[in-house]
Amino acid sequence: MSVLVYVEQVDGKFKKSVFEAVSYAKAIADKQNSNLTAVSIGNVADAELKELGKYGAAKVLNVSNDQLKNFVNQAYAAVIAEAAKKENADVVVLSNSFSGKGLAPRIAVKLKAGLVDGAVELPQLDGGKFQVKKTAFSGKAFALTELTSAVKVIALNPNAFGVKENAADAAIETFSPEIKSTDLAAIVKEIVRATNKISLPDAELVVSAGRGLKGPENWGMIEELAALLGAATACSKPVSDADWRPHSEHVGQTGIAISPNLYIAIGISGAIQHLAGVSSSKVIVVINKDPEAPFFKVADYGIVGDAFEVVPKLIEALKAHKG
Numbered sequence: 001m002s003v004l005v006y007v008e009q010v011d012g013k014f015k016k017s018v019f020e021a022v023s024y025a026k027a028i029a030d031k032q033n034s035n036l037t038a039v040s041i042g043n044v045a046d047a048e049l050k051e052l053g054k055y056g057a058a059k060v061l062n063v064s065n066d067q068l069k070n071f072v073n074q075a076y077a078a079v080i081a082e083a084a085k086k087e088n089a090d091v092v093v094l095s096n097s098f099s100g101k102g103l104a105p106r107i108a109v110k111l112k113a114g115l116v117d118g119a120v121e122l123p124q125l126d127g128g129k130f131q132v133k134k135t136a137f138s139g140k141a142f143a144l145t146e147l148t149s150a151v152k153v154i155a156l157n158p159n160a161f162g163v164k165e166n167a168a169d170a171a172i173e174t175f176s177p178e179i180k181s182t183d184l185a186a187i188v189k190e191i192v193r194a195t196n197k198i199s200l201p202d203a204e205l206v207v208s209a210g211r212g213l214k215g216p217e218n219w220g221m222i223e224e225l226a227a228l229l230g231a232a233t234a235c236s237k238p239v240s241d242a243d244w245r246p247h248s249e250h251v252g253q254t255g256i257a258i259s260p261n262l263y264i265a266i267g268i269s270g271a272i273q274h275l276a277g278v279s280s281s282k283v284i285v286v287i288n289k290d291p292e293a294p295f296f297k298v299a300d301y302g303i304v305g306d307a308f309e310v311v312p313k314l315i316e317a318l319k320a321h322k323g
């Protein structure tokens with residue numbers, strides 16, 4: 001019995017959501033009195049792999065293969081499933097990221113495992129059961145899901161568990177499973193980076209704006225506010241539909257679901273489909289000129305006012321604060 005965690009790398013580096021997944025997997029291993037092994041796919045330097053020990057991985061299986069340099073859903077799922085079999089893992093953990101959402105069900109099928117995606121808490125193991133709390137109905141509710149299969153796959157929501165520092169360096173072991181050509185039928189040839197500097201799904205602070213901004217020419221103040229806070233920028237669906245902002249910024253039921261520590265919503269009404277993707281943010285600040293805007297019902301802090309007056313004042317205050 002052991003726990004396996006998949007550690008997703010981007011350009012040879014791990015993001016915070018990975019350290020969270022490792023911390024979470026380590027906590028499960030501790031509950032079960034078992035060991036935690038991580039599996040990394042792609043070209044990651046040894047020093048970066050060893051870092052995973054800090055969050056509780058005793059060992060890292062390093063799959064360094066040029067064919068797997070870029071993310072390939074089928075092949076990555078096959079490698080992770082092989083790693084789980086090699087380690088005799090009964091729990092496989094990964095982050096519920098873009099790639100995690102594609103990988104988790106594929107891994108579960110390969111391992112004939114039960115799957116919980118969008119987990120927000122550690123499993124409850126009372127009475128020999130294995131139950132995991134997860135978000136349901138696009139974040140509008142929580143569900144306690146019981147897994148009865150021998151192997152369990154858990155995709156953890158980013159920002160749900162936090163990072164816990166633990167032990168020392170991890171031991172690194174080369175792992176070279178056979179890759180079937182059918183698993184490489186669709187491969188990523190090139191990755192074109194969006195201009196957005198802070199990755200939205202991983203951002204701790206997000207400044208988001210909606211149709212209340214009137215047009216794309218008014219996003220300068222949103223970007224300035226975000227830059228001052230070190231925040232990522234997001235937007236509502238109609239804004240990206242109108243091409244005022246890129247689709248990669250669209251949050252909500254049909255966009256990205258995020259759970260940052262701070263979500264500032266400016267000129268966004270708070271329609272249910274928008275809230276579905278942002279309501280698990282830790283603190284929500286709403287700026288809207290309509291005091292009846294539905295967003296105020298879920299806000300921790302609300303400012304009733306014109307964005308074109310409030311945002312420049314916030315920027316001024318932040319600049320004064322920073323000196």
Ligand code: FAD
Pocket residue numbers: 209210211212213235236237238239250251252253254255266267268269270271272273274277287288289290293305306307308
């Ligand atoms: P509006 O509804 O037009 O609201 C603009 C807000 O700005 C208003 O509250 C107004 O009071 C305020 N405002 C105007 N001027 C100012 C000012 N000067 N200062 C301050 N405030 C001002 N939407 C999403 O966002 N994400 C989704 O994933 C999504 N998925 C959908 C899926 C389906 C199947 C459907 C049917 C809809 C979906 N929508 C989604 C659309 C959603 O229903 C809303 O239409 C949308 O969220 C509204 O965007 P908005 O708040 O930017 O615009």
